[in-house]
Amino acid sequence: MKFTLLMVFMLSFFACSNESASQKIEVKTQLDSVAYAIGWNLGENLLRDSLMMNTKIIEEAMNQALKSGEAKLNEEQREEVMRAFQTMMQAKQQEKIALQQKASVEEGKKFLAENKNKPGVKVTASGLQYRVDKEGNGPKPSSPETTVKVHYTGKLLNGKTFDSSVDRGEPIDFQLNQVIKGWTEGVMLMNVGSKYTFWIPSELAYGERGAGQDIGPNATLMFEVELLEIVK
Numbered sequence: 001m002k003f004t005l006l007m008v009f010m011l012s013f014f015a016c017s018n019e020s021a022s023q024k025i026e027v028k029t030q031l032d033s034v035a036y037a038i039g040w041n042l043g044e045n046l047l048r049d050s051l052m053m054n055t056k057i058i059e060e061a062m063n064q065a066l067k068s069g070e071a072k073l074n075e076e077q078r079e080e081v082m083r084a085f086q087t088m089m090q091a092k093q094q095e096k097i098a099l100q101q102k103a104s105v106e107e108g109k110k111f112l113a114e115n116k117n118k119p120g121v122k123v124t125a126s127g128l129q130y131r132v133d134k135e136g137n138g139p140k141p142s143s144p145e146t147t148v149k150v151h152y153t154g155k156l157l158n159g160k161t162f163d164s165s166v167d168r169g170e171p172i173d174f175q176l177n178q179v180i181k182g183w184t185e186g187v188m189l190m191n192v193g194s195k196y197t198f199w200i201p202s203e204l205a206y207g208e209r210g211a212g213q214d215i216g217p218n219a220t221l222m223f224e225v226e227l228l229e230i231v232k
Contacts, residue, residue, distance in 0.1 A: 101208060101217045108202055108220030111157055115199055128182050129199040133224075136193020141230060144177035144184055149229040155222045162214035173231050180205050187227060195226040 027036050064071060073081065116123050120131045141148055151171045153164040165172050176184045182200030190196055202208075202218040210217045 097217065104216055104218040104220075105202070107157060108218065111220060112199060112201060121199075124185065126181070126185060126204060127201045128185055128204055130186055130189065131197045132194065133197055134193075134195040134226075136191040136195075136227065138192025138194075138227075139230060140191050141176060141188045144188070145175060146188075147173055147175045147231040148187060148227060149173050149231055150187065151226045151228060153224045155224075156214065157220055157222065160214065162212070171228055182221075183223070183225075186223075187225065190225070190227040192227050192230055195224070198223045198225060 025036070027033050061072075063069070071078075112127070112129060115121055116129055121129055122131070123129050149171050151165050153161060153166050155161050161167070176187055180200065182198060182204035185204070186196065186198045186200070200221045200223065202220055205219065205221050206215055208217045210219060215221065
């Protein structure tokens with residue numbers, strides 16, 4: 001959570017600080033609605049980050065500032081406090097990411113170790129796993145510079161679909177050397193007209209960086225791919 005978000009939280013809290021806890025807050029104007037939305041969202045952020053702040057201190061400090069009262073912490077002390085706070089929150093976030101990465105690696109390894117023994121599943125030297133769902137009789141892509149047209153559905157190991165040209169009803173064209181390594185290798189195994197399922201280890205997918213909101217760091221991915229055409 002950034003310093004600016006904390007300041008917005010303070011402002012939103014002050015907006016309703018004159019209301020007794022037992023009184024019903026009335027949201028009448030657009031600014032009231034904005035204030036309530038900000039307060040609610042940032043309150044959720046504080047809870048998510050396990051920050052149970054003393055709101056009475058926040059109210060007191062804001063009242064002192066607005067009335068030009070004497071500050072308990074001078075400007076230099078306040079800046080030092082916030083720098084230390086941000087450092088602490090960044091460390092917590094990094095620790096959280098590291099734990100997520102470790103859990104994702106272990107999940108992927110366990111899944112692939114079990115999946116490779118299932119009927120029809122083959123494993124390449126790189127660790128890519130695939131299954132031939134339908135074998136076509138057209139040509140294969142000749143090189144990584146080949147442009148192909150495909151239909152695909154991408155899923156996480158929990159079954160959630162994160163992307164699908166099938167759902168959009170529109171296949172896509174792409175050059176094989178412009179996608180993740182697992183796709184490049186996998187599609188080059190296919191004849192036009194084939195449909196394969198790929199299980200792609202994280203190192204052949206998006207690795208530690210992940211991709212978008214759904215694909216986390218070190219995620220093993222599953223793709224159902226149909227090779228429709230070699231474009232050029």
